[in-house]
Amino acid sequence: MSKKIISKIQGIAFNFTSMLFLTLATILFFFPFYWIITGSFKSRIDNMKLPPIWFPLNISLESWESLFKQPAFNWLFNSIFISLFTMILVCFVSTLAGYVLAKKRFIGVKFIFGVFVFAMALPKQVVLVPLVRQVAAMGFHNTMWAVILPAVGWPFGIFLMKQFSETVPTELLQAAKIDGCNEVKIFTDIVVPIVKPGIAALAIFTFISSWNDYFLQLIMLNNRAKLTLQLGLATLQGEFGTDYGLLMAGATLAAIPIITMFLTFQKSFTQGIMIGAVKG
Amino acid sequence: MNKIKKLSPQARETIVGYSFLAPAIFFFLTFVAIPIITGMATSMFNYTQKKFVFTGIENYIKLFNDEIFIKSLFNTTKLVVISVPIIVLFSLFAALVLYEKHPVVRAIFRGIFYLPVVTGSVAVVVVWKWIFDPYNGILNYLLLNLGVIEKEIQWLGTKEFALWAIIIILITTSVGQPIILYISALGNLDVSQVEAARIDGASEWQVFRHIKWPGIMPTTLYVVVITTINTFQCFSLIQLLTSGGPNYNTSTIMYLVYETAFKKYQFGYANAMGVILAVVIGLFSLVQFKIFSSKE
Numbered sequence: 001m002s003k004k005i006i007s008k009i010q011g012i013a014f015n016f017t018s019m020l021f022l023t024l025a026t027i028l029f030f031f032p033f034y035w036i037i038t039g040s041f042k043s044r045i046d047n048m049k050l051p052p053i054w055f056p057l058n059i060s061l062e063s064w065e066s067l068f069k070q071p072a073f074n075w076l077f078n079s080i081f082i083s084l085f086t087m088i089l090v091c092f093v094s095t096l097a098g099y100v101l102a103k104k105r106f107i108g109v110k111f112i113f114g115v116f117v118f119a120m121a122l123p124k125q126v127v128l129v130p131l132v133r134q135v136a137a138m139g140f141h142n143t144m145w146a147v148i149l150p151a152v153g154w155p156f157g158i159f160l161m162k163q164f165s166e167t168v169p170t171e172l173l174q175a176a177k178i179d180g181c182n183e184v185k186i187f188t189d190i191v192v193p194i195v196k197p198g199i200a201a202l203a204i205f206t207f208i209s210s211w212n213d214y215f216l217q218l219i220m221l222n223n224r225a226k227l228t229l230q231l232g233l234a235t236l237q238g239e240f241g242t243d244y245g246l247l248m249a250g251a252t253l254a255a256i257p258i259i260t261m262f263l264t265f266q267k268s269f270t271q272g273i274m275i276g277a278v279k280g
Numbered sequence: 281m282n283k284i285k286k287l288s289p290q291a292r293e294t295i296v297g298y299s300f301l302a303p304a305i306f307f308f309l310t311f312v313a314i315p316i317i318t319g320m321a322t323s324m325f326n327y328t329q330k331k332f333v334f335t336g337i338e339n340y341i342k343l344f345n346d347e348i349f350i351k352s353l354f355n356t357t358k359l360v361v362i363s364v365p366i367i368v369l370f371s372l373f374a375a376l377v378l379y380e381k382h383p384v385v386r387a388i389f390r391g392i393f394y395l396p397v398v399t400g401s402v403a404v405v406v407v408w409k410w411i412f413d414p415y416n417g418i419l420n421y422l423l424l425n426l427g428v429i430e431k432e433i434q435w436l437g438t439k440e441f442a443l444w445a446i447i448i449i450l451i452t453t454s455v456g457q458p459i460i461l462y463i464s465a466l467g468n469l470d471v472s473q474v475e476a477a478r479i480d481g482a483s484e485w486q487v488f489r490h491i492k493w494p495g496i497m498p499t500t501l502y503v504v505v506i507t508t509i510n511t512f513q514c515f516s517l518i519q520l521l522t523s524g525g526p527n528y529n530t531s532t533i534m535y536l537v538y539e540t541a542f543k544k545y546q547f548g549y550a551n552a553m554g555v556i557l558a559v560v561i562g563l564f565s566l567v568q569f570k571i572f573s574s575k576e
Contacts, residue, residue: 011484018377025374026392028452032407033395039407050421097304106294112301119312121565125513125534126558129541129550130319131311153311158304183296212400214516219542230402234520237406244410251403262398266391273457274464 036255039248040064047245063245072253074225075232079211079254082147082228086210087203089152095199098161099191103168113162116155124154125215132219146220147228151210157202163275164198165191201272204265211258229254319551327548339552349553352524352531355443359532360511363447363454367507368500371455375462376488390463394456401453401516408449409521412436436522439529446517446530453517454510458503465499466492509561533557 039047043060046053101113135146168191176186192199214230221227227235233250240246262269287295298305323340326333343349374393378386396404411419412435423429435441469492477487515534518524524531524539531539533553541550 007483014484015377015380018373022374022377022389025370026389028448029392029395032404032452033399035407035410036399036403048416050416050418052418093303093307096300100297100300104293104297104300106290106297108294109297112305115313116308119308119316121562122316122558123509123513123561125515126537126554126561127312127315127319129537129547129554130315130322132541133547134311134315134318149307150311153307155304155308155312183300187300208398212398214400214402215538218519219538230400233402233406237402237409237520242413242416244406244416247406251399251406255399255403258400259395259398262394263391266387270460270464273460 033255033259036248036251039244040252042245042248044243044245047248048242060245063249066243066246067249067253070232070236070250071225071227072229072232072250075227075229076253076257078144078226079228079230080257082144082217083207083210085144086148086151087207089148090157090206091199091203093152094157094161094202095192095195096187097158098163098198099165099168099187099195101158102162102165103170103173103191116158120155120159128215128219135220142221142223142226144221144226147210147213147217150216150220151206151213157206160202160205160272160275161195161198164195168194197268197271198275200265200268201275204261204269205272208258208262208269320555322548323552323555325548327546327551329545335548339549340556342549343552343556348528348531349533349536351528352533352536355528355530356512356514356532356534358443359447359450359514360508363450363511364504364507366447367451367454367458368503370451371458371462371503372496372500374455374459375466376492378459379463379466386463390459393459396453397456402520404449404453405517405520408445409436412445437526439526442522442526442530446514446521449517449521450511450514454507458507461499461503462496465496469495505564505567508564512557512561512564 038056040063041059041061042053042056043058043062046056046058046060047063101109131150132141135141135150140146140149172190173186176190181189212230214234217228217231218234221231224235229250233247233254236247236250324334324336324338326335326338374389378389381389411417414420414432414434414437417435419435420429420432424432433441435445473491474487477491482490513534514532515538518530518532518535519538522530524535534557537550537553537557540546540553
């Protein structure tokens with residue numbers, strides 16, 4: 001009996017220490033987020049103070065004013081434009097392809113799927129250098145399409161949509177065909193409604209990764225007005241190294257829209273990560 | 281429409297299939313397949329803004345005599361060997377503890393651990409740069425006041441500390457996804473087995489060792505492989521925090537590829553580095569596919 005009590009006490013002690021450890025760890029994860037928001041509302045002088053002002057009481061808009069002396073609205077617009085069009089194109093291309101890869105049997109379908117699988121195993125970053133030359137040769141380097149179109153080529157979305165399309169009952173498709181539905185109608189009226197949760201997950205996943213795809217943006221865009229928020233912020237870091245208020249305001253502007261989006265669609269997003277893991 | 285109806289069902293399916301696949305094939309060929317092929321081909325050229333001369337495997341021979349490349353390869357390996365185990369163990373530990381908690385508590389913690397991923401490297405780096413700032417930063421201020429150090433340390437400018445500073449940030453931006461995966465894997469375990477073992481008097485360690493650990497093995501393998509692949513490609517933290525410095529002591533292969541191609545304009549040489557990195561990462565992926573297919 002006493003052995004049981006001891007092990008119970010050990011259990012409680014272990015539980016308490018591990019929760020304490022995790023709670024302390026969350027500080028490291030939450031702090032940057034807290035610090036950019038509060039820092040963006042502190043004056044330049046307050047941001048330089050040591051010990052730092054942990055809870056800002058004197059709200060100052062100084063940093064936001066100097067941020068908007070930069071082309072920050074352009075950057076915001078570009079980030080939204082790029083993420084939005086990447087999302088739309090990826091969803092469109094992947095839903096079409098995922099459906100036929102899951103549900104149609106025809107010559108070459110296995111081969112094509114095999115090629116996609118093989119390409120997925122290759123690291124995306126490695127093709128970026130030849131990709132820049134390719135995009136330059138096609139004449140749209142330094143435009144937003146240079147960031148959007150290459151992201152559509154990556155087959156991750158096709159995998160995700162293939163997984164979701166497997167759940168469409170084959171009998172339903174056959175019945176529709178017997179009723180004389182054409183292929184486009186079968187796709188739009190039967191397949192799309194069933195795989196909608198998959199499209200939602202893919203949409204939000206693509207939007208967030210496109211928003212944060214710093215490397216691709218860095219090598220494709222270099223005109224100051226054409227930058228994204230991530231690039232703009234990186235440029236400001238180079239130019240205004242220790243003007244932390246300005247940098248915090250920029251970081252806040254880059255992070256808040258995407259965090260809001262993440263929190264709103266957290267469920268879809270998490271689902272996307274999990275299904276992507278099954279065969280990713 | 282009439283024309284299609286006259287075709288055999290198999291031919292019809294093929295035409296329909298390729299029509300639906302056409303956009304995917306187009307984007308894939310243009311932006312993935314062709315760059316892969318040209319990348320591999322041009323890695324055998326002395327290819328700069330002015331030159332384009334076939335040199336065979338000369339770039340590859342040069343690579344393995346290039347001190348900076350060897351240094352970057354070493355740094356990349358060091359980054360992987362140190363941070364991957366920490367990331368995997370931390371995520372597993374966090375998931376095991378949080379899984380037993382109330383769903384709301386679990387969701388809050390999971391969200392916070394994912395926060396740096398969503399916030400984005402560039403925004404997160406702004407704060408860490410301030411933390412490590414030698415004169416205006418919090419870390420030196422605290423250590424000086426506590427008497428741990430006597431004068432300011434250049435955290436990002438000193439060989440001994442810079443890579444460690446990067447590892448800490450890398451960990452905070454990497455555990456979010458593994459934790460989500462582990463929590464969902466634990467949710468898929470057979471609850472009755474765990475309960476039966478507990479009733480039989482098994483300790484929590486035994487339950488973990490004999491039921492949970494084997495059950496989440498596929499997730500562990502997946503997490504190890506994606507974390508390794510991502511760490512091998514570590515770029516933005518390096519570029520934003522140290523630019524590979526001091527004296528290439530934090531340079532990774534991916535950073536060196538970037539510098540070689542876009543600062544020095546040696547495209548062929550950069551592509552050769554890219555191919556080496558792809559081969560290394562490809563081997564890891566191969567191991568993953570092998571292990572997965574043998575399990576299923």
